[in-house]
Amino acid sequence: MSKDANRFFPILSIVTLIVLFWYGFSVVLNAPWAYDQAKRQSITLTLPELVNKTWSQKRPKLPTPHQVASEMWDTTVNQKISSKRSLVFHAWITFSETMLGFIMGMGLGIALAIAIVHNRATALSVMPWIITSQTIPILALAPMIIVGLGSAGFSGLLPIAIISMYLSFFPVVVGMVKGLKSPEQLEIDQMKTWSATGPQVLLKLRLPKSMPYLFTSLKLAMAASLVGAIVGELPSGGGGGLGFRMLSGSTFGNTLQIWSGLFSAAILAAALIAIIGFLQKIVLNKMSLEP
Amino acid sequence: MIYFYLALLFWIIAWGINVWISRQKSLKILNIIPPILFGASILLIWEATIFYFSVSPVILPPPSAIFFKLITSVPMLWADFVQTVIKGALSGYIIGCVSAIVVALIVDKFKFLERGLLPIGNFMAAMPIIGIAPILVMWYGYGWQSKSAVVTVMVFFPMLINTVQGMKMSDRIHRDLMLTYNASYIQTLLKLRLSTAMPFIFNGLKISTTLALIGAIVAEFFGSPVRGMGFRISTEAARFALDMVWAEITVAAIAGSFFYGSVVLLEKWFTFWHPSQRGRA
Numbered sequence: 001m002s003k004d005a006n007r008f009f010p011i012l013s014i015v016t017l018i019v020l021f022w023y024g025f026s027v028v029l030n031a032p033w034a035y036d037q038a039k040r041q042s043i044t045l046t047l048p049e050l051v052n053k054t055w056s057q058k059r060p061k062l063p064t065p066h067q068v069a070s071e072m073w074d075t076t077v078n079q080k081i082s083s084k085r086s087l088v089f090h091a092w093i094t095f096s097e098t099m100l101g102f103i104m105g106m107g108l109g110i111a112l113a114i115a116i117v118h119n120r121a122t123a124l125s126v127m128p129w130i131i132t133s134q135t136i137p138i139l140a141l142a143p144m145i146i147v148g149l150g151s152a153g154f155s156g157l158l159p160i161a162i163i164s165m166y167l168s169f170f171p172v173v174v175g176m177v178k179g180l181k182s183p184e185q186l187e188i189d190q191m192k193t194w195s196a197t198g199p200q201v202l203l204k205l206r207l208p209k210s211m212p213y214l215f216t217s218l219k220l221a222m223a224a225s226l227v228g229a230i231v232g233e234l235p236s237g238g239g240g241g242l243g244f245r246m247l248s249g250s251t252f253g254n255t256l257q258i259w260s261g262l263f264s265a266a267i268l269a270a271a272l273i274a275i276i277g278f279l280q281k282i283v284l285n286k287m288s289l290e291p
Numbered sequence: 292m293i294y295f296y297l298a299l300l301f302w303i304i305a306w307g308i309n310v311w312i313s314r315q316k317s318l319k320i321l322n323i324i325p326p327i328l329f330g331a332s333i334l335l336i337w338e339a340t341i342f343y344f345s346v347s348p349v350i351l352p353p354p355s356a357i358f359f360k361l362i363t364s365v366p367m368l369w370a371d372f373v374q375t376v377i378k379g380a381l382s383g384y385i386i387g388c389v390s391a392i393v394v395a396l397i398v399d400k401f402k403f404l405e406r407g408l409l410p411i412g413n414f415m416a417a418m419p420i421i422g423i424a425p426i427l428v429m430w431y432g433y434g435w436q437s438k439s440a441v442v443t444v445m446v447f448f449p450m451l452i453n454t455v456q457g458m459k460m461s462d463r464i465h466r467d468l469m470l471t472y473n474a475s476y477i478q479t480l481l482k483l484r485l486s487t488a489m490p491f492i493f494n495g496l497k498i499s500t501t502l503a504l505i506g507a508i509v510a511e512f513f514g515s516p517v518r519g520m521g522f523r524i525s526t527e528a529a530r531f532a533l534d535m536v537w538a539e540i541t542v543a544a545i546a547g548s549f550f551y552g553s554v555v556l557l558e559k560w561f562t563f564w565h566p567s568q569r570g571r572a
Contacts, residue, residue: 143529246422265419266422
């Protein structure tokens with residue numbers, strides 16, 4: 001408790017500072033347009049007028065926090081959920097893509113990790129390629145995967161989920177290989193004296209032991225999966241989703257739409273990671289791996 | 292038909308060789324062969340599958356066509372490479388990493404900042420920061436400057452977290468020893484704390500290489516001059532010229548691996564004393 005209180009005040013003050021800077025910057029960045037407007041109406045602006053004008057533009061270069069908040073309120077509460085103008089509608093699309101990709105990536109990652117731990121030939125031949133695969137800027141593949149799968153008859157969630165999967169399987173593989181190898185030789189020998197079969201060692205020793213590693217890498221995988229979904233939406237066109245909304249905001253110069261999309265994505269990421277953290281606490285508590 | 296089975300046969304033989312190599316404990320040098328064989332068999336099966344099932348090049352071009360495109364359009368690929376990797380990614384990478392290290396040093400000096408900034412930095416590192424790309428493209432225009440800005444923001448937070456963590460790695464007893472030497476803050480920083488932080492700093496640098504390329508390429512999807520890898524990929528994909536897209540991806544892959552590899556080499560050179568490096572020698 002005291003530790004939380006210890007951190008609460010510094011975080012609060014830093015956040016306050018950031019918000020203050022933000023308001024300041026939006027005056028600086030939006031000022032040229034306000035001056036321009038004033039010149040056309042041939043009036044001179046006093047400082048309070050200038051500040052007021054820069055904080056209430058329709059298409060500001062940098063919207064103020066309260067503008068973003070009211071835009072988000074407007075597009076979530078005041079719109080029907082099924083409407084294309086509702087942020088909830090777009091967030092739901094991104095959420096489903098993220099989850100589908102995350103689950104596929106988790107499955108692929110765990111399967112690969114099991115194969116790598118059990119078969120040295122797989123470890124030797126596949127592991128270097130898995131590492132190389134992540135040095136490739138895979139998001140660059142996004143348009144091509146969308147187009148390719150689209151012409152093969154797949155559309156909708158699946159192509160985007162595949163990109164999410166590609167990004168999210170890597171942390172799972174790395175974490176799970178470490179986790180599955182974490183039992184000590186002593187414990188493996190103990191299993192052998194009980195004449196446990198390979199699958200039994202896996203189920204009763206290796207998998208339980210790898211749980212702490214799994215949850216840590218799942219958090220990374222979830223964040224990666226969301227990035228994959230957002231970027232995957234960019235070339236897919238009219239589908240919808242937070243990435244699509246940011247792109248359309250950028251095409252039409254609607255900055256409020258970009259910022260509200262960005263904040264919704266951040267909130268979504270935070271919520272998803274918090275859920276995994278919550279599951280982690282419950283599971284590890286039940287297994288009494290962590291106090 | 293026959294080629295498809297030949298490719299499958301090659302794969303089976305290659306796998307057999309890999310299994311044999313994996314049983315050899317003494318010849319470490321052989322360990323370089325399995326990944327090469329595995330990669331080669333994937334390429335062969337890819338080529339043979341497309342040939343055998345006559346897959347349309349709109350869905351997936353064969354590796355040979357990609358290679359042909361790669362060697363026939365070198366000037367264009369080079370121009371894209373310079374625009375995206377050298378101008379966009381590399382400049383942003385350097386600015387982002389250097390500023391993150393500087394901020395980390397300041398954060399390290401003031402405990403208050405560490406308590407306040409670090410949780411926010413951790414939070415930001417998990418955010419889809421790439422979403423800031425359209426905003427920065429709007430602010431800095433379509434040129435390479437906006438890409439550089441996106442990369443700077445993307446690499447900043449992972450770098451900051453890793454450096455701050457690395458700065459904590461020096462032992463109390465070593466810092467006390469520096470005190471008994473009457474070492475100044477700068478001397479302690481340079482001779483002790485930055486050296487012990489090196490493995491963590493390099494970890495951040497390695498993560499950032501991939502982020503830098505991703506940032507530069509994705510930022511081009513939001514607007515760019517008529518060259519650049521992201522621009523080329525999105526326009527050629529829309530025209531279904533997938534061989535060009537794949538050639539561009541090959542360049543990106545080579546650039547990414549080379550970038551990552553050179554950081555690893557630097558790491559070996561700087562942190563030769565660290566257990567993880569000594570073990571592998």
